Amino acid sequence: MFKLIKQDGLARRGEFNTVHGTVQTPVFMNVGTLGAIKGAVSSMDLKDIGCQVELSNTYHLHVRPGDKIIKEMGGLHKFMNWDRPILTDSGGFQVFSLAKLRKIKEEGVYFNSHIDGKKIFMGPEESMQIQSNLGSTIAMAFDECVALPAEYKYAKESHERTIRWLKRCKDELKRLNSLPDTINPHQMLFGINQGATFDDLRIENMKEIAKLDLDGYAIGGLAVGETTEEMYHILDVTLPHAPQDKPRYLMGVGTPQNILEAVDRGIDFFDCVMPSRNARHCNLFTENGYMNLKNEKFEKDPLPIEPGCTCPACRNYSRAYIRHLFKAKEMLAMRLCVLHNLNFYNRLMENIRKAIEEGRYSEFKEEKLKAYSRRV
């Protein structure tokens, strides 16, 4: 299902085939409206800005409207009117970051809902059942995301349990995919590498999960407080043990700089709330550097956010106008800035793919790192 088209150093240009179409990698997945991202961005907008894969949050959808309702509505693709690939997270990250009073046991996690305090249990089987009801293209394994800095002993216990959970996820998804009323009988599973910041645990974990012949492999538990050097180091030591013929996904990362560095180390999939979160504060990414549109110098600026940019905001409106909308607290400002930033990320990935194809990724990376460190 994953075809490596070209390698340039460790950077990989690939194609990932799914029942919902082929994904050109490296790819940045865009979080759509159904999950946690605000900004009035619709599935139509995502097409307009060149989004290949939409990412939805399992935990949020389980709580509201409920995965069973979405299944009754024909699955998440139909519900949100999106016919390209969808990746759903496992709900694990939300359980560990939002839930109160959680208790981790071998069978799974007991916790209280962050909305109404209701007691909930989620284990590998429950996560797979919910994701199966959603019918996403790619389901993520249910894992424990250990808080950093972590103690070695706990990190070891946790990653070993996460491997046992992963095996249960695989078995359960296989069972669910073969049920007659399943939404997507070809639902794929990505495993998640854990091990905190300990090289030996990360490597051991990756070696173990590689044996399970999954559809893809994610590096989890990063971008949660460690330095970027630690993050790059973990990629350096862990990725050599990941299967070459499967896509690798670095979860929750990151800045354009992080993405450029991670691609250079062999990562294929990304997702991050940064482009949309920053946009909501008027912080914008451009090929000429970072800009904050709230700056007074843009008050009468007739240029688009980024001259030459193809996003709906830059095609139609000036910096002065969007800045005014922000000051006037008009929702449209947020929407336009979110569209610009997501479009920037999607276009960055397109340029990354081209640079790898043409065997000039190294120069491309250096040039972009320099450009992105500037301020407009």
Place this chain on the structure above:
Amino acid sequence: MFKLIKQDGLARRGEFNTVHGTVQTPVFMNVGTLGAIKGAVSSMDLKDIGCQVELSNTYHLHVRPGDKIIKEMGGLHKFMNWDRPILTDSGGFQVFSLAKLRKIKEEGVYFNSHIDGKKIFMGPEESMQIQSNLGSTIAMAFDECVALPAEYKYAKESHERTIRWLKRCKDELKRLNSLPDTINPHQMLFGINQGATFDDLRIENMKEIAKLDLDGYAIGGLAVGETTEEMYHILDVTLPHAPQDKPRYLMGVGTPQNILEAVDRGIDFFDCVMPSRNARHCNLFTENGYMNLKNEKFEKDPLPIEPGCTCPACRNYSRAYIRHLFKAKEMLAMRLCVLHNLNFYNRLMENIRKAIEEGRYSEFKEEKLKAYSRRV
């Protein structure tokens, strides 16, 4: 500039020519994002839902970003990227409804800004200067909108002063239009009929302002607390004294039912915040009746808001999905509902125009009044 194409009873089918294109009347003007309407609706969206005339709020734009900045940016059309007609209100209504500690004198109104308490003066000349800086297609005269119920003596003094103000507006706009650096040298002026709920004052006022040969005539000071019967009565007694060859605009009205009745009495232009305000609470207009999408019965409803509707919401999403977005407090819900309701109003006007053209307005009105009184 106004061409009466067809009359059916008192209902009028017309064409209003402006430098920014021809308006087919009767028309409902849509308030765009720049003013007070929330919902992340852009000028691109307004084109998608068939908006002919955009209405912007002079007072809001004067306060932020400032009309001088908009003039420097080339005028409001360029600033908000909208090439069709724009009508700007005079700022008068906001002065009387938002401002604190106002004092009305012959020269104009002294008041404190509702944002920072700053002392502001606005009179007929100031209103025209601001609207000239914005460069709208149609400027509205600066008037006093008397609160209802009003005392006869005060209503009489006020409407007489409003007539004196109107003459000053006309003189000032003539001067401004001839300045070499004006944004729109063909800016038009609509006068506003006042007189509270007193037949004789309304008639006297209309007779007086009719003499001024303005580009259009508005009925102001309604939809501020009187009954619909009083409103229709004022139209009945006042409109016979309005020039036949000029468009008539009923300000701030109203429900689809109000519009159907007012067209039947000879009104050509409308505007109202109702479609967008209601949309923000999930209250939707459809050809089959009014609906509140928050109702639990729509939880799993795969139909669009209104089957057959051409708006972006109905083209792409189900009731169940939009209802879910509302429950999850996603901005997209509001946006989709605003687009649906504005599209409904624009399409209603299109059907009204067709019914008048075909000489069946009376039946059309009865049929629609019945349909709109239903609930979905």
